[in-house]
Amino acid sequence: MLRELRLFLTAVQFFTRLPVPAWVGHSAQQLEQAARYLPLVGAAVGVIAAALLWLSAQVLPLSLAVGLSMVGGILVTGAFHEDGLSDFADGMGGGHTKEKALAIMKDSRVGAYGVIALVLVLLLKFEALVALCREHSLVIAAAALIAAHAVSRLMAASIMLTQHYVREDDRARAKPAIQQLSHFSFAIALLTAIATLVILFAAGAKVTAIFAAAAAAILMRAYLAWRLKKRLGGYTGDCLGAVQQLSELAFYLGLLAAI
Numbered sequence: 001m002l003r004e005l006r007l008f009l010t011a012v013q014f015f016t017r018l019p020v021p022a023w024v025g026h027s028a029q030q031l032e033q034a035a036r037y038l039p040l041v042g043a044a045v046g047v048i049a050a051a052l053l054w055l056s057a058q059v060l061p062l063s064l065a066v067g068l069s070m071v072g073g074i075l076v077t078g079a080f081h082e083d084g085l086s087d088f089a090d091g092m093g094g095g096h097t098k099e100k101a102l103a104i105m106k107d108s109r110v111g112a113y114g115v116i117a118l119v120l121v122l123l124l125k126f127e128a129l130v131a132l133c134r135e136h137s138l139v140i141a142a143a144a145l146i147a148a149h150a151v152s153r154l155m156a157a158s159i160m161l162t163q164h165y166v167r168e169d170d171r172a173r174a175k176p177a178i179q180q181l182s183h184f185s186f187a188i189a190l191l192t193a194i195a196t197l198v199i200l201f202a203a204g205a206k207v208t209a210i211f212a213a214a215a216a217a218i219l220m221r222a223y224l225a226w227r228l229k230k231r232l233g234g235y236t237g238d239c240l241g242a243v244q245q246l247s248e249l250a251f252y253l254g255l256l257a258a259i
Contacts, residue, residue: 010034011041017078018044036185038157039150039192042244046149046196049073050142053129057138066129069145070122084241085121086114091238098232102167105238121245128252136259143203144213144255147196151214152248154193155221156240161186163225166234209259216254217247 009024011034052072056065074082087105093113095101104111110118132141160181181189197210224243228235 006030007034008037008040011037012044015041015080016045016076018076033185035157035160035181036188037192038153039189039196042149042151042153043146043192043196045073045076046146048076049149050145053133053145054138054142057133062133063126063130066126066133066141069129070126073145073149081241081244082118082122084238085245086110086118087238088114088242089117090114092227092231098166101232102236105236106167121249125249125252128249128256131256132252132259137204139203140200140205140259143200143205144252147193147200147210147213148217148248148251150193150196151217151251152244154189155217155247156243157181157186157189158221159225159228159235159240159243163229164234165236166232167236205255205259209255212258213251213255216250216257220247220250 006024007030009020010026010030012018013020013024013026014031014034015038049069049072053065053069056068060068087107087110090107090111090113091101091103091105094111095104129141129145132144161183197214200210200213201207221243224239224246228239232239
């Protein structure tokens with residue numbers, strides 16, 4: 001149990017800005033195994049965002065409450081996945097070859113494709129969450145935040161299971177964690193994501209709506225996996241960030257369409 005707790009806190013240390021005890025330590029092997037807790041880290045981020053949404057909605061207009069919950073989630077992760085999305089969009093939009101796309105993704109500067117993708121995805125997530133709150137309930141929206149953050153990270157983990165890391169730079173920050181995921185680690189990630197769907201059901205969402213949300217995230221993941229395989233022959237850390245962000249958006253849209 002202590003070993004698994006260490007791995008979870010390692011995942012927290014890498015994928016968020018939350019403080020962890022010094023005894024957690026750090027190693028490449030530890031970080032690689034910690035990827036199994038990506039959905040659990042996502043659920044924790046979702047809980048923080050959901051709490052901010054609930055508390056803010058008690059004293060502020062709904063749109064502001066949703067905005068603050070999104071800001072909270074971004075601050076907790078340090079915009080880790082959003083940065084990946086913008087780099088991914090720049091690379092896939094501006095790079096006509098694999099080598100060029102990878103070089104653009106590595107560039108810290110943000111181009112037009114990255115800005116447009118980031119603005120549109122954040123805006124669509126904002127509108128989807130506001131619609132969930134207004135047309136259904138604050139409780140369902142809060143539970144959807146938890147589930148979407150976990151399921152979208154499961155989609156990213158599934159890319160690690162089925163494809164190979166393609167960047168050859170040993171100094172790449174994500175490389176120690178971005179190796180091919182074991183089936184055991186993926187099973188842990190899958191069970192965690194399923195647990196958050198149960199929370200969404202307990203909050204009042206219908207089974208058909210939950211199925212539609214999960215299916216939308218899976219379809220988005222399938223499309224992105226196809227694009228990555230065809231264009232890059234695998235994935236990078238930035239690609240996983242894009243998978244997380246776009247799968248999260250797809251989850252909200254699927255839930256809204258069927259709820």
